[in-house]
Amino acid sequence: MSEGSPTARRRDAAATRQALLDAARELFDAHGFRGTTVRAIGERAGVDQALIARYFGGKAELYQAVLDQDRLSVEPTPSASATAAAAAAEPPAERRSPRHVIDAMLRRVDEHGVGPVLRALSDPDTDAATRDELGGRLRAYVTAPLETWLREAGVVDPGLRAEVVVAALLGVMITRATGGLPRVAAADREALAAVLEELLG
Known part of the structure; x- marks a missing residue:
């Protein structure tokens, strides 16, 4: 040829x-x-x-x-080593447990870094339409499942609590990837997830 x-x-x-x-x-x-x-x-x-x-x-x-x-970088997914059967068995986003959501997000940043999508969510230069679209995906796959769980657990103002936890989670993801906070960057992922889960109350 x-x-x-x-x-x-x-x-x-x-x-x-x-x-x-x-x-x-x-x-x-x-x-x-x-x-x-x-x-x-x-x-x-x-x-x-x-x-x-x-x-x-x-x-x-x-x-x-x-x-x-890179839009899927705000969607918790099975690890790269997960089998197709395990992936198919993943619960719907709205029924995922808080620990499932937290673990998935921390695993993603450990495996792939912050990525352009999460960077765009925190970048003031990102245009409003893009931020709204990405924020909608973040809410669907991360905030909403946490809010549903909190509401069912009888937590007062579950929407606010869920957004505070997500804000903390995003901050942890960024500083873990950049090394801005050395203890966060070096922490065992399971231990870090447990700390974040405690914020749910």
């Missing part, structure tokens, strides 16, 4: 697009949207920065593409 064939060109285009996505994910995660330049993305990907406009339309559209790939 010649390098100039349509199939080869499609393969090269796909590889270039993925290289830009990978580079952008790393840089957006490290520096946020405003702190990342298209020049830095192109250099990290090893391609001409002009290709960002060609494949995505611009920096903002590339950012959205990165978020689209």
